[in-house]
Amino acid sequence: MKNEELRDLRALCAAEAGIDSDVFEFCEDVCSGLYERFSRIDLLAEYNQTKVIQAFRSANVSSACLSGTTGYGYNDLGRDRLEEVYAAAFHAEAALVRPLIACGTHALAIALFGNLRPGDELLSITGKPYDTLEEVIGIRPSAGSLREYGITYREVGLLPGGRFDHEGIRAAIRQETRMVAIQRSKGYADRRTLSVREIGEAVRTVKSVRPDLIVMVDNCYGEFVEEIEPTDVGADMIVGSLIKNPGGGLAPSGGYICGKKECVGRAAYRMTCPGLGAEIGPSLGLNTSLFEGFFLAPVVTAAALKGAIFAANIYERLGFAVNPDSTEERHDIIQAVTLGSAEGVEAFCRGIQRGAPVDSFVTPEPWDMPGYDDPVIMAAGAFVEGSSIELSADGPIRPPYNVYFQGGLTWPSAKFGVMMSLQSMKEAGLVNLHRAC
Numbered sequence: 380m381k382n383e384e385l386r387d388l389r390a391l392c393a394a395e396a397g398i399d400s401d402v403f404e405f406c407e408d409v410c411s412g413l414y415e416r417f418s419r420i421d422l423l424a425e426y427n428q429t430k431v432i433q434a435f436r437s438a439n440v441s442s443a444c445l446s447g448t449t450g451y452g453y454n455d456l457g458r459d460r461l462e463e464v465y466a467a468a469f470h471a472e473a474a475l476v477r478p479l480i481a482c483g484t485h486a487l488a489i490a491l492f493g494n495l496r497p498g499d500e501l502l503s504i505t506g507k508p509y510d511t512l513e514e515v516i517g518i519r520p521s522a523g524s525l526r527e528y529g530i531t532y533r534e535v536g537l538l539p540g541g542r543f544d545h546e547g548i549r550a551a552i553r554q555e556t557r558m559v560a561i562q563r564s565k566g567y568a569d570r571r572t573l574s575v576r577e578i579g580e581a582v583r584t585v586k587s588v589r590p591d592l593i594v595m596v597d598n599c600y601g602e603f604v605e606e607i608e609p610t611d612v613g614a615d616m617i618v619g620s621l622i623k624n625p626g627g628g629l630a631p632s633g634g635y636i637c638g639k640k641e642c643v644g645r646a647a648y649r650m651t652c653p654g655l656g657a658e659i660g661p662s663l664g665l666n667t668s669l670f671e672g673f674f675l676a677p678v679v680t681a682a683a684l685k686g687a688i689f690a691a692n693i694y695e696r697l698g699f700a701v702n703p704d705s706t707e708e709r710h711d712i713i714q715a716v717t718l719g720s721a722e723g724v725e726a727f728c729r730g731i732q733r734g735a736p737v738d739s740f741v742t743p744e745p746w747d748m749p750g751y752d753d754p755v756i757m758a759a760g761a762f763v764e765g766s767s768i769e770l771s772a773d774g775p776i777r778p779p780y781n782v783y784f785q786g787g788l789t790w791p792s793a794k795f796g797v798m799m800s801l802q803s804m805k806e807a808g809l810v811n812l813h814r815a816c
């Protein structure tokens with residue numbers, strides 16, 4: 380079939396989905412300028428895919444690994460091999476990869492509580508941490524926080540322009556500092572996402588002052604976006620969620636902690652209990668999903684990256700501030716768009732929801748989510764509840780009214796979702812396509 384015929388078919392299909400022809404044409408025009416960049420993302424995915432297959436091979440993953448255990452989960456071959464695969468792929472000594480870790484925040488809490496002791500200080504060198512960590516740390520008072528256990532917290536902000544403050548970091552480290560936390564992705568903050576190379580420079584600065592400090596990187600949304608991970612540049616621990624990049628959309632739940640053997644071991648003692656550590660924990664029949672999801676993750680992440688770049692280009696051309704911008708190098712899969720009003724955030728999210736394979740008929744509304752300070756609106760029509768490697772958008776309802784768009788298990792589905800968001804913005808009278816062209 381010729382390109383023009385395929386384009387006509389796609390236009391017809393878009394029209395059936397309720398996408399106006401001017402929205403479709405606008406999106407096609409933006410898209411046609413992106414294919415060269417997308418081919419570089421495909422090459423990155425090819426490299427990361429090979430890295431993952433090599434990790435499977437080096438861990439001798441066998442068909443016996445695909446069945447699981449119940450109860451205590453003693454001698455769960457698949458669980459143990461999966462952890463070897465993660466460690467090998469991320470060039471780390473050890474890994475904890477568990478479906479029973481409920482989310483990224485839980486994984487981060489395990490890493491923190493497992494490795495900090497009363498009297499220790501946690502130092503964030505990327506400023507204010509992700510919203511849900513505020514209660515874990517005790518920045519916002521909460522029962523059972525690090526603070527209640529006598530673990531103190533301080534932070535060094537990023538410099539204007541979003542770079543590490545190397546001087547500030549050197550000056551801030553003191554006797555009781557035990558761990559340094561770095562958040563790779565911007566999360567809900569208005570800043571840059573940090574590259575793995577920059578993280579490496581920060582690790583060098585920290586280690587030049589005190590080589591014994593534990594550097595932990597919140598790696599959420601960063602996995603497979605670059606050819607290296609923070610463990611390649613000296614981080615002692617990286618932590619993330621399996622319903623983001625590394626679960627490849629197939630992991631139904633879970634989190635991981637990868638890094639130095641002692642750090643991961645202490646985290647394991649916190650995850651279950653002292654003495655038992657990583658020896659217990661049933662995989663409950665989920666090994667296949669976790670292996671297969673990790674196998675697919677490089678390509679799924681590449682699809683999400685393309686979707687994010689497409690969204691940046693669409694909304695930048697329409698005059699909205701986008702972060703990262705349309706041409707910037709990517710270090711995570713998140714695309715922030717500053718919509719400037721609660722109506723904008725809601726219309727964008729309604730469109731994303733309409734473009735989803737599951738719950739496309741649902742209208743998302745802002746609500747008070749546990750762990751978050753402001754009402755948050757979330758659009759997600761996902762196979763796995765709350766999965767943000769699947770097409771999703773969310774944003775706290777607060778100025779400057781940013782929406783954070785991420786995911787899409789396949790590039791065409793991500794593209795469709797962005798087109799639907801634009802259709803919804805047009806229907807709400809919030810964009811003018813003709814002026815932008």
Ligand SMILES: *Cc1c(COP(=O)(O)O)cnc(C)c1O
Nearest residue numbers: 482483484509564566597599620
């Ligand atoms: C998603 C995320 C987390 C953890 O969030 P959960 O919803 O608990 O998985 C932590 N930090 C960052 C930067 C994140 O993006």
